Structures are given as C-alpha cells and as structure tokens.
Amino acid sequence: MQFAQWLADTSHPLTARVYINRVWGWHFGTGIVASTENFGKLGDQPSHPQLLDWLARQFMQSGWSTKSMHRLMVLSSTYQMASRHEDPAVTQRLAELDPDNRLLSHFPVRRLEAEPIRDAMLAVSGTLDRTFGGKTVPLRNRQFVFNHTSQDFTRYDSRRRAMYLPIIRNNLYSLFTQFDYPDPTTPTGSRNETVVAPQALLMLNADVVLDSADAWAERLSKKFEEPTDRVQHAYVQAFGRPATDVELERALAFLGSEESGSFGRLALFCHSLFASNEFIYLR
C-alpha cells in the first residue's frame, strides 16, 4: 500500500517519467528512453531529457490523464512530420546527422502492433463490432485451462476489438504470436517489430484476412459501380490517400475486364491491400 502511494505521489516525477515514456514510444516507435523497462544505470539515456521531464510534469498536472497526453502528442508538429523529405539532398543530410533518427528529424516509420493490424482489417471491411465492455473469454470457468491435454477450446472468431480477445498464456492466438505480441507472463515495455515468413503465410492464408477482404469487396461493389471508384475508395480507406495514376492503372489491370470472376478478383485486390507494407507500416 505504501509503495502504491509512493508511486502515485506527485512530489517526484519518477513514475510519470516512466509512464509517459511508454506513451511516447507507442506514438513514435521508440521511447525517449529506449530501454522502456530500465531507467537505471544500465538503461539508456533519454534522447531529449528536458522533453521527458516536461512531459512528465504535464502529465501529472493534467491529473494523470493519458488521453490528454495522447492529444498533446498527436497534435504536435513532431508527430505530424513526414517520414521522408521530398528533397533527397535533405534526406541524405539528415541521415548523416541523425542516422538512427533518435533526434526525430523525420517521422519514424513504424509498424502497427498485432491488435491494430487485426482491428484495421475489420474496421476497413466494415465488420468490426464496436461493442464496449463485457466478457472477454467466452468459456466456462476452467474450460480454457488445459492441464495435460493439448485441447484448446478457446475461439478467436469474435469480431470485437482485439483487446477483447482471450489471452491464453500457453497457447496464444496465432495472429498475436506472429505479430510480436509479447509473452503474456511478463510485463513488456516495448514490442518487437519482426519480419518473418510465418507472418506472410498468415496474411496470405488466414481466415480472418480472407473474410475481411471478402466483406470489404462486397461493400465496395455494392456502393460503387465503376472499378475506378472502387479502387480509389479502397486506397483512401486503407492508406488514407488516393491512388496515384500508376497505382490505379495497375489495379485496374489486375481487376481485369471480364465479368465472371470479377468479385473474386476484387476480393483478392482488397486482400492484397491488407497484405501490403503500407497497410501496417505507418509513416
């Protein structure tokens, strides 16, 4: 109890600094202190110590409101930077001056975590169930605990947000495992962003991806008659920008002109958008 009280005591900034560093890491890929779990002697130095302290103070003054810190960060000019300067000479210079982008000379391209990858597919396809609250594990007590057996009765076909999916420690949901969900038995300050073949297998073949692509294609084909409109709308939904002329041409070539099989090809096109880098790497 005393420890808890000390943690929340505003007369020192230690708790706030650690916490706000995490929040920063969620938005910018890496914390101001890269070793999010270690602020001790063996940990990393903050890249912007005054910023960290200022943020910590702001956080405490806001009444420890995470939401207001989110707002503060995403409205900052730092957050709104592009990840690459248009002028290659500038890009080159920045790469020399700030090779690891620790000084945030440009926005660091970062990958979405497992949960938003799944949720984004559901949201874009219109199948995300936004119901708040309620049970997360749709099993009876102890039914999800398997002792000697390898029979896992857990199901992951709920279309609610990923934060409502069950976390069964010795048999995690495969989408989570593949996209670097951390080990659930230990608290983890920052997640990895790995690239391995099984992720690609999942994106190519998993039911949740195919189902979402189908649902999305259906919405697009109902709402728009013209393939051009469908492609443009899909790009805006998936990437937040319209397709370039080259992309449009390529997409239309892929979709082909024959009537038969056109839905299948539209679904495959939608599926390809999900699988592409731009869907899961933010810039």
Added chain:
Amino acid sequence: MSPASGNPSLATRRRMLKSTAIGFGQLAFASMLAKESAADNFAVADPLAAKVPHLPARAKRVVFLFMKGGPSHVDTFDPKPLLDRDHGKPLPFDLPRVLFAPQGNLLRSPWKFKQYGQSGLPVSELFPHVAQHVDDLCILRSVHGTNPAHGGALLKLHTGSDQFVRPSMGSWVIYGLGTENENLPAFVTICPTLAHGGVNNWGAAFLPAHCQGTPIGNASLPSEKAMVKHIRNRRLDLTEQRRQLDLIASMNRDHIEAVGSSQALEGRLNAFELAFRMQTAMPEVQDLSDETAMTQRMYGMDDAVTADFGRQCLMARRFLERGVRFVQVTHSDSEVQWDQHGNLYQGHAKNAAEVDKPIAGFLQDLKDRGLLEDTLVLWGGEFGRTPTAQGTNGRDHNPHGFTMWMAGGGVRPGMAYGATDDYGYYAAENKMHVHDLHATLLHLMGLDHERLTYRFAGRDFRLTDVAGRVATDILA
C-alpha cells in the same frame, strides 16, 4: 561493453540453396531489437544462413524424441537389483524435501531386464526393438535437476529455466547455427504438447524471431492431420496466388520508393516469397507417399498402435535430411501419456508399445542413409519416476535422478554414463544436471555454451545461464 565479451565471431558462408534448383532467397530480417543493443550481438545480413560453429561440430542437426509425462528409468534403462530385492520395504534414506505427492514403499519393476549387443547394456522388456540398437546408444543414467511438476520440468528441460521466460534449446541452436534449408523452418516441433509451458517450450523469448520453433499440429491431433498453421489458402491455387504476390510486391516496391528503404520493409518482400515457397516445400516433406512400403513398415506405420508416432518419426527424418536444424518429436496425446501415477504396468506397456518399434526404425533408417553419424538423437522425458510407490501400483515424478539417452552425432556409443543410487532415486555418480546436458548438446553441435550468448536487459544470457559443464566422457 566490448563485443568480444562472449560474442562468437561467427562468419556466414554461402548457403547451400544458391546451388539448388529452388535457387534464390534470402529470408530477411528478424527483429529491430536495436533497442536492446543488437549492435552488440553479431549482426548478420541473413540471420538464417548457415553459420560456421565455434568448434568442430560432430553433429549438424538434432532430433529430440520427447516422451511427455516422465518415463520411469528403473523400468526401462536403469535396472536396480536392490529395488527388486527390497520391494515393499521403505526407502532406506531420506526422501527429497519437496515432493510432488506422498510416497509409499519401494515398488519393484514389473519388467525384466536383459543384456543386449556387444556392449551388454541392459534394457527392459518394454523396449525390445530399441534394445537391438543398444550399441549405438549412450545411456545417460544420472540426469537430474528439472522440477517436480510437469510445467516447471518441461520448461527447465526445454529452456533451461523453470522460473523465467527463456529461449528454448532449439532456438539457441538456430541462433548459433542458422539452417541448411531456408525454404523450411529452421526449427520444427511435430505434434508438440500445448500444455505445461506450451509455446514457451519452442519459443525464442528474447532471441531474434527467426529462432522461433514452428509447431506442426499439436499433441491432441493425429499426426496425419498435423500441419503448419496457415500453410494453405482455402481457395486459391498457386497460380492465382503468384499473381497476387506479384501485385503485393509491386505495391511494396513503390512504397519503399516513397518512404525510403529499411531492412524491415525490404525484408517483407522476401518474407512473402519465402512463405510462398514454404507452401509447397512443407507439404512435400509431410507427404510420405514416396516412401517405400518397407520403410513405412520399419516405422510401424502398418500397425494402428505404432502408426501415429511412426509417422512423426518418418516426418522427422525427412525434415532432417532436408537440412532442418532442430526437430522435436513429442509422444503425447490428450491424456497423461507417460505420467503413470497409477497403473504403471498397463500405462507404460501401452506407451512403450507405441514408440519402441518406430524409434528403432528411425535409428535404423538414419544409419542406412548415413545420417546417424552427424545427427544427434536425444530421447527422454521431463523427469523419471520414483522407485517408491505412489498408491498401490504407480510411481510419482522424480526429477532427482533419471535416464535419457543420446545416439549419433559424436557421442560414444554402447556406453552408460553416470549412475543413480541403489534404488534409482537420486543421481549419484557423474551427475548430469540439465545445464550439463545442454552444455554437452551444444558442444556436440560445435557451439561453446559459454560463448553462445545474447545481450538482453543489461546482461549476457545463454542457454546454460551461469552453469553447465560439458560431459567430455561421452564424446566419441
């Protein structure tokens, strides 16, 4: 701290793949663990490429035949005449302080032991087929140090720790050696149990993600249904998928143009290509139809009792000969398997009947194909069982002294190493702690367990942590 502190200076060498018909392909990149000072660990452009080990390797690949539940050593490979003589009497020395369950008096083995081969090593009636290969075996009778309960014991055996989340031994081997065939996962675990640690038993923990084991099916599925997750698309054929991949690849190349290149983004291009190839490579390995009828019979696939485990072993051989570095096979099902707290006689008889012929066939097959000499085979469970009775006819868990055996890859064949006490309770001579087992396994693979380290959370970690001695007496 200096990179020399325990980091191996491993060089990459050209992959075998470059000369094969399948051709290209770099699996690219694993983690951006740059946050965890990956710069201090050796940074390799292609982390899965086969690497030159620290020491001369006796074995190029490992297969672990895991008997889940804990087979009793005093009933299989560690005969105890005094146990037979003193049946019904209490154990004449102290029991361990921590027990899984209360113990009764000494319980003799219901099985007879016979000597086999030139070595004259004794094997019980439970393993008549494996006994024919006793001259190839190095029987380790003094293994100890896992944990009295299954969960801790599996974790300790597989990862070296029953307290923390640590990389599995398979992951360490991949970390140190890469793989010989990048079209297949480097570390495969066939029909693993999801219980008692589950994914942690083949997990990479803080090691780079490419070191993660790939499960094929699980213990509650028959081995013929075992598949890598998501290996197949439910409706597309390969031609259509190829078209899709080409579209994705061109989108990704444009994206790299726009945002700038990075290892991750480039890596993803290759990851999709590798995934595409894995879709055909994996089912090819698992398709046993091109194996002769004689081979299939050798593995017991013609008999309902041995077919399931036999199939696992045959798949394992196929993975091994295609360059997969670490293969685990698990004898486990939805029940307790070797964990005979009661009904020792029926339970162990049933279990042994399911694995004896397949294992013998597997050893013979490896020999026939010239694979045994550079394949390290490890057999055993997470612990042994007590010489004292549990109930009237069972044995409890015993992590204090039990038997595993090795064959192939650089071990001295036809010998027994170490001993338990007169009754088979505690390891007594030439004790082999799990850490020692791990150190020895790595040594046989050409890896120095003290130099195969990874810097994480401020210090260097290794499979043997701060312990482990190589059992030089068992090296050929």
